[in-house]
Amino acid sequence: MLYEGFGVADASNYDSVNNFAQLMWPNGQPRFTDTIHTLATQMEELNKLIWLMLTDSYGLQEDSLKMNYKTLVRMMKYLAPRPGEYERGFFAHTDKPISTLICEDKSGLEIEVNNDQWIKLTNLSPSSFVFIVGDPLKAWSNGRLKPVNHRVMMSGDKDRYSIAAFIIPNEAKHIDSGELLHAYASLSPPVSN
Ligand SMILES: O=C(O)CCC(=O)C(=O)O
């Protein structure tokens, strides 16, 4: 198997992580719970900060990007490919959550910049996080924010580990920029896709 991963739903909620841990380890696993909960809380904070930077860069109020969400943390492992091979670890896609933060221990994440032209994100420091715009942010921004197509490609002889925090809307809801369109009207035109 080249790829495996598991996710913890609502991971910034201590009880939710604890319930998950008790399913996996009936005697509890406080260290796991503390680690995942702390990680999720901090990744959620970082995400909030980036949302603030987005609204601020459009000259909008802080609360104009107001969506109820939960944070799902997923830990992933990609096995090294056969020697000399360049192998797909995760198919090309855009993210359905509002936004995603990813950190990786070894490069592998690639983004599509033009039709079928891929760039590998390299030289990320171990403490770097990649912010990925999800499909709902495209709707929210009326096409200005572009959900980037991304994938994971594996090479070399080391396995790769990554951790993602997915910011998932609480309920399926129709997102459009609605009354914000007026605020956007004075901004640059929407990005065409
Ligand atoms: O493992 C990664 O770095 C990316 C995974 C990913 O894009 C996803 O789970 O949506």
Ligand SMILES: [Fe+2]
């Ligand atoms: Fe993704």
